[in-house]
Amino acid sequence: MGSVKIQKTPTVRRLPTYLYKLLEMQKEGASIVAAPELARYMNLTEIVVRKDLAVTGVTGQPGVGFKIPELVKAIRTYLQWEIPSPAILVGAGSLGHALLGYEGFEEYGLKIIAAFDADPAKIGSVVYGRPVYDIAEMPEKLRGSGIEIGIICVPAAHAQQVADQMVACGIRGIWNFANVSLRVPDEVIAQREVIAGGLAVLSVKMAQQEKQSCD
Amino acid sequence: MGSVKIQKTPTVRRLPTYLYKLLEMQKEGASIVAAPELARYMNLTEIVVRKDLAVTGVTGQPGVGFKIPELVKAIRTYLQWEIPSPAILVGAGSLGHALLGYEGFEEYGLKIIAAFDADPAKIGSVVYGRPVYDIAEMPEKLRGSGIEIGIICVPAAHAQQVADQMVACGIRGIWNFANVSLRVPDEVIAQREVIAGGLAVLSVKMAQQEKQSCD
DNA sequence: TAGATTGTTAATCGATTAACAATC
DNA sequence: TAGATTGTTAATCGATTAACAATC
Numbered sequence: 001m002g003s004v005k006i007q008k009t010p011t012v013r014r015l016p017t018y019l020y021k022l023l024e025m026q027k028e029g030a031s032i033v034a035a036p037e038l039a040r041y042m043n044l045t046e047i048v049v050r051k052d053l054a055v056t057g058v059t060g061q062p063g064v065g066f067k068i069p070e071l072v073k074a075i076r077t078y079l080q081w082e083i084p085s086p087a088i089l090v091g092a093g094s095l096g097h098a099l100l101g102y103e104g105f106e107e108y109g110l111k112i113i114a115a116f117d118a119d120p121a122k123i124g125s126v127v128y129g130r131p132v133y134d135i136a137e138m139p140e141k142l143r144g145s146g147i148e149i150g151i152i153c154v155p156a157a158h159a160q161q162v163a164d165q166m167v168a169c170g171i172r173g174i175w176n177f178a179n180v181s182l183r184v185p186d187e188v189i190a191q192r193e194v195i196a197g198g199l200a201v202l203s204v205k206m207a208q209q210e211k212q213s214c215d
Numbered sequence: 216m217g218s219v220k221i222q223k224t225p226t227v228r229r230l231p232t233y234l235y236k237l238l239e240m241q242k243e244g245a246s247i248v249a250a251p252e253l254a255r256y257m258n259l260t261e262i263v264v265r266k267d268l269a270v271t272g273v274t275g276q277p278g279v280g281f282k283i284p285e286l287v288k289a290i291r292t293y294l295q296w297e298i299p300s301p302a303i304l305v306g307a308g309s310l311g312h313a314l315l316g317y318e319g320f321e322e323y324g325l326k327i328i329a330a331f332d333a334d335p336a337k338i339g340s341v342v343y344g345r346p347v348y349d350i351a352e353m354p355e356k357l358r359g360s361g362i363e364i365g366i367i368c369v370p371a372a373h374a375q376q377v378a379d380q381m382v383a384c385g386i387r388g389i390w391n392f393a394n395v396s397l398r399v400p401d402e403v404i405a406q407r408e409v410i411a412g413g414l415a416v417l418s419v420k421m422a423q424q425e426k427q428s429c430d
Numbered sequence: 431t432a433g434a435t436t437g438t439t440a441a442t443c444g445a446t447t448a449a450c451a452a453t454c
Numbered sequence: 455t456a457g458a459t460t461g462t463t464a465a466t467c468g469a470t471t472a473a474c475a476a477t478c
Contacts (some may be wrong), residue, residue: 010469010470011469049467061478063478
């Protein structure tokens with residue numbers, strides 16, 4: 001049941017943040033960056049940064065730092081983000097709109113090319129340049145397209161059904177924003193995004209902070 | 216700089232998912248749940264589930280399981296979610312809309328009571344029942360309100376400025392959806408939500424899966 | 431050369447997993 | 455009693471942190 005285990009998950013999760021920061025620095029004309037600088041930005045120690053960057057295989061210059069373009073390329077290679085993967089999104093509600101409107105995904109190896117919905121009021125519309133099709137048309141739209149990534153933004157109650165349809169249409173990776181755990185075949189990856197997890201961490205940190213300031 | 220370290224972060228991140236599932240089971244009339252059942256749902260081993268539930272202080276009945284209402288109460292207490300905290304949201308763009316439209320936050324201890332934006336076209340509007348005020352009015356609207364949580368949904372370029380304003384208005388916890396690392400005073404918590412992290416994990420898992428199926 | 435940073439090797443810390451007695 | 459599940463204690467695994475020689 002999509003039980004692939006990967007190594008260094010914390011590092012993998014941090015890589016997009018490095019990538020984004022490096023691209024920003026590049027825009028500002030920088031070409032070299034040292035670990036301590038990235039560490040300050042990321043709120044990490046410089047040792048963590050060096051270990052993280054090491055997974056990409058890039059080596060820096062002692063006393064100097066790392067070449068930004070080299071790092072950018074290596075992170076993209078490591079994450080398989082060199083060529084953006086085409087993806088479809090199901091559920092053109094408010095969250096679907098937000099994801100369709102986010103312009104940074106191309107930097108993150110993702111290119112959402114179409115959306116699907118079951119609501120007749122939405123079908124046929126265009127959201128941030130992407131067409132919204134009837135979900136019933138998913139099989140024909142995806143056939144032979146080579147699209148392997150599907151994003152689920154439907155209410156929890158419909159998510160499993162949408163996932164089943166996606167799998168039937170050849171989707172191999174599902175990015176799930178619905179509040180349920182999906183059942184998918186072994187060869188399909190389902191990655192669930194639980195934003196409430198971050199809220200829980202915030203709550204506990206605030207409680208702890210409060211406790212400390214009372215000491 | 217908001218450098219509170221908390222214990223058992225992985226467990227804390229999982230608690231909202233347990234909570235949501237337990238509430239669902241409760242709606243369906245269940246009153247008892249055993250660790251193996253939750254484990255199957257969460258794609259975890261039952262030992263992890265028992266360790267997770269143990270932090271709440273609830274004890275189960277050997278051979279039977281845990282009382283659902285007791286677990287629900289204990290998780291809420293642990294996360295300080297018994298009484299929803301009032302919060303404000305800044306940035307009524309598409310992501311802001313999505314968060315304002317999400318109805319599950321009350322279960323997660325959060326009650327967004329108002330939004331702020333700088334865009335005259337948005338100021339004065341009402342989004343999912345919440346008023347959108349001019350961001351310039353934040354100080355007066357927050358004064359004496361006791362609101363301690365702020366949610367940032369503005370573009371990265373404006374996020375630091377918004378964070379500074381929030382801090383000046385007495386906000387103690389910031390849930391940051393902008394693509395930047397914020398600088399806040401020691402006594403303020405800034406929790407950044409990096410959804411691209413999940414996408415990175417999905418990408419790496421898909422690559423690994425592909426590699427495996429070729430063996 | 432001096433100062434800064436890298437990359438490696440070892441030590442610590444914490445989370446997950448395993449084993450098993452206790453309990454309903 | 456037999457079957458199932460709990461909770462505890464110990465073992466393993468992996469990530470973070472520390473120490474330091476090597477390099478520009």
